[in-house]
Amino acid sequence: MTFPTARPTLRVRLSTAAFASVMALGVGLAAPALAQLAPQTAMPQTAMPQAATPQAAPQPSVRYDIGYDIFYPVRAQNGMVASEHRLATEIGVAILQRGGNAVDAAVAVGFALAVVLPNAGNVGGGGFMIVHDAKSGKDVAIDFREMAPAKASRDMYLDGQGKVVPDRSLYTHLAVGIPGTVAGLAHAQAKYGTLALADVIAPAIKLAREGYAVTPQLAGLLEVERDHLAKWGATRAVFFKDERPLRAGETLVQADLAASLELIAKDGPKAFYEGPIAERIAAEMSRHGGLVTAEDLKAYKVVEREPVAGTYRGYTVKSMPPPSSGGTHIVQILNMLERYPLKDLGAGSAQGIHLMAEAMKLAYADRSEYLGDPDFTKVPVRGLTSRAYADELAKRIDPDKATPASTIKPGKPAPYESDQTTHFSVADSQGNVVSTTYTLNLNFGSGIVAEGTGILLNNEMDDFSAKPGVPNAFGLIGGDANAIQPYKRPLSSMSPTIVLKDGKPWLITGSPGGSRIITTTLETVIDHIDFDMNPAEAAAVPRVHHQWTPDELRVEKGLSPDTIRLLEQKGHKVAVKPTMGRTQTIQLRGDGLYGYSDPRNPDGAAAGY
Numbered sequence: 001m002t003f004p005t006a007r008p009t010l011r012v013r014l015s016t017a018a019f020a021s022v023m024a025l026g027v028g029l030a031a032p033a034l035a036q037l038a039p040q041t042a043m044p045q046t047a048m049p050q051a052a053t054p055q056a057a058p059q060p061s062v063r064y065d066i067g068y069d070i071f072y073p074v075r076a077q078n079g080m081v082a083s084e085h086r087l088a089t090e091i092g093v094a095i096l097q098r099g100g101n102a103v104d105a106a107v108a109v110g111f112a113l114a115v116v117l118p119n120a121g122n123v124g125g126g127g128f129m130i131v132h133d134a135k136s137g138k139d140v141a142i143d144f145r146e147m148a149p150a151k152a153s154r155d156m157y158l159d160g161q162g163k164v165v166p167d168r169s170l171y172t173h174l175a176v177g178i179p180g181t182v183a184g185l186a187h188a189q190a191k192y193g194t195l196a197l198a199d200v201i202a203p204a205i206k207l208a209r210e211g212y213a214v215t216p217q218l219a220g221l222l223e224v225e226r227d228h229l230a231k232w233g234a235t236r237a238v239f240f241k242d243e244r245p246l247r248a249g250e251t252l253v254q255a256d257l258a259a260s261l262e263l264i265a266k267d268g269p270k271a272f273y274e275g276p277i278a279e280r281i282a283a284e285m286s287r288h289g290g291l292v293t294a295e296d297l298k299a300y301k302v303v304e305r306e307p308v309a310g311t312y313r314g315y316t317v318k319s320m321p322p323p324s325s326g327g328t329h330i331v332q333i334l335n336m337l338e339r340y341p342l343k344d345l346g347a348g349s350a351q352g353i354h355l356m357a358e359a360m361k362l363a364y365a366d367r368s369e370y371l372g373d374p375d376f377t378k379v380p381v382r383g384l385t386s387r388a389y390a391d392e393l394a395k396r397i398d399p400d401k402a403t404p405a406s407t408i409k410p411g412k413p414a415p416y417e418s419d420q421t422t423h424f425s426v427a428d429s430q431g432n433v434v435s436t437t438y439t440l441n442l443n444f445g446s447g448i449v450a451e452g453t454g455i456l457l458n459n460e461m462d463d464f465s466a467k468p469g470v471p472n473a474f475g476l477i478g479g480d481a482n483a484i485q486p487y488k489r490p491l492s493s494m495s496p497t498i499v500l501k502d503g504k505p506w507l508i509t510g511s512p513g514g515s516r517i518i519t520t521t522l523e524t525v526i527d528h529i530d531f532d533m534n535p536a537e538a539a540a541v542p543r544v545h546h547q548w549t550p551d552e553l554r555v556e557k558g559l560s561p562d563t564i565r566l567l568e569q570k571g572h573k574v575a576v577k578p579t580m581g582r583t584q585t586i587q588l589r590g591d592g593l594y595g596y597s598d599p600r601n602p603d604g605a606a607a608g609y
Helices: 016-025 031-037 086-097 102-116 181-192 197-210 216-224 226-230 233-239 255-267 276-287 294-299 326-337 350-370 387-394 514-529 535-540 561-569
Strands: 074-076 080-083 126-132 139-144 303-305 308-312 315-319 421-427 433-439 497-501 504-509 553-555 574-576 584-589 592-597 605-608
Touching: 074 605, 080 086, 080 102, 080 584, 080 592, 086 102, 086 197, 086 421, 086 605, 102 126, 102 181, 102 197, 102 255, 102 421, 102 433, 126 181, 126 497, 139 181, 181 197, 181 433, 197 255, 216 226, 226 233, 255 276, 276 294, 308 326, 315 326, 315 514, 326 350, 326 387, 326 497, 326 514, 350 387, 350 514, 350 553, 350 561, 421 504, 421 584, 421 592, 433 497, 433 504, 497 514, 504 514, 514 535, 535 584, 535 592, 561 574
Parallel strands: 553 574
Antiparallel strands: 074 592, 080 421, 080 605, 126 139, 126 433, 139 303, 308 315, 315 497, 421 433, 497 504, 504 584, 584 592, 592 605
8 A cells, every 4th residue: 555745744854764764874973962762752662683693783773663663643642723724723823822721722723724724714604513512521513504694496507498507506606505513603702612612723824814825725726716706797806917816926815804703703703694794695695686685694603512422442532413415424434344354354455445435425415314404304314313314224244245335225224213525633732622624615605705804605505415415416316315404514524523432532623525535534543543553644545435326435545556456346336536634643542642644735734732
């Protein structure tokens, strides 16, 4: 198996191999200097072969091969932030160093990403947050998902013949749902943070007003999406120069966004939902036939929910409940896989991948039938996540043969009980942790900047089922449970997740990636628990994904031809496609915090202090 090259972390260190090489070369460094160059993490040592005869020269005390880790995460003692942009991560760490807790840092990162990661970070979208409060030991799921406007209707994306109109739910003002990010971040700050909202927004305001250098990654995204972005004058005014998208190295200044953030810092979420920002968003909608009104914005509400919980090999897994499908199906798939010796099969083995793919198919079939907004439809979460139901589903898994998707139908769980997205993870010195995933849906959302605000608006309405049985932008099929209704929240795959060991946070993770979020997060959990990987290694290994339909086993490059051949012999239709997910992971160990930002996004960073 080949691995992508890990980029340098923000903390300077000499790798284990390099340290050993320096020692073996005998460069004559003083002992204190050598000690400073030593790897930060103690590793098992491998014994050297014994001398053939007693007269042989004594073996040197230095061992060349001294560890098993291939990639090394960032290590810190007091606090850690992992996000998809270095500048946002640095802001989060600075908040922790000032005495803020994990929620303070997470809210600061959330607003900062709206400035430096405009393709996904946002104040015009929505998302989910899982908070572990160390003092009480409680975990809470904060739902700030977008909502359909009051005038939304079931068939709003169909033509007169009942067919889905291409792109109407993606790149028009009709695609925009009522944003929830500002309400959600402000709610978390007021209830679980320790600093003033203005204090945690201030760094984002400074970045927006002064600007920052466009990275090659952002420049590439702007070029790819130029047709969608160029349609709107307010969008071109922000992201274009001389009628072409900004290029790498040029400065992106967002004066209107800075002004909007200043209003939020001064007046709180009311500025966004009832004040001048609301007025400008409503005016933008009215000019172009959108449905979101001032009354819709005023009606938006944040909801606190109980996380979905399950156990896996002695660990407790907590993730987002509906209207996210993520937590439910992560637990459901883990329940099926726990009966198999994945550790013995080995990471990246054809047999292990086969079993995971078969479990994924069964879960995604259920997703199409049962998942939706729990305020509008009864979602059988307990049935879907029960051990008994996992036992029934596992009987349908053939260990030697792939089951054709066409023969898989949604199961029957127990009766009801009375991509573009980004993720960031934060841990503080008190034991509080935050796992947050939020989104505009596709890159830059609808591509529409509400005039006078600098705010990119989401195209989250595409996450509803425009027509039952017709795939959305990610190829996901939905049914009546996810049909469009006024003030309903669209189904999501976002899966902010924490794993607890003996009741204490042990892993914080999550990812963007549309329909691949669930499987990416799932594999990260399995890589840590079953294969004892650290966050850097788990981020580096190739990922796999099956979502029932289309009937293909999607894989990243890096799987060996032998493995792919074995999977095809089992009946899988293997397709090597672009990378999946960009995890932001922190592991909490007895000797400190270990974090890593997925190398699939070169702009990301993990840092701590």
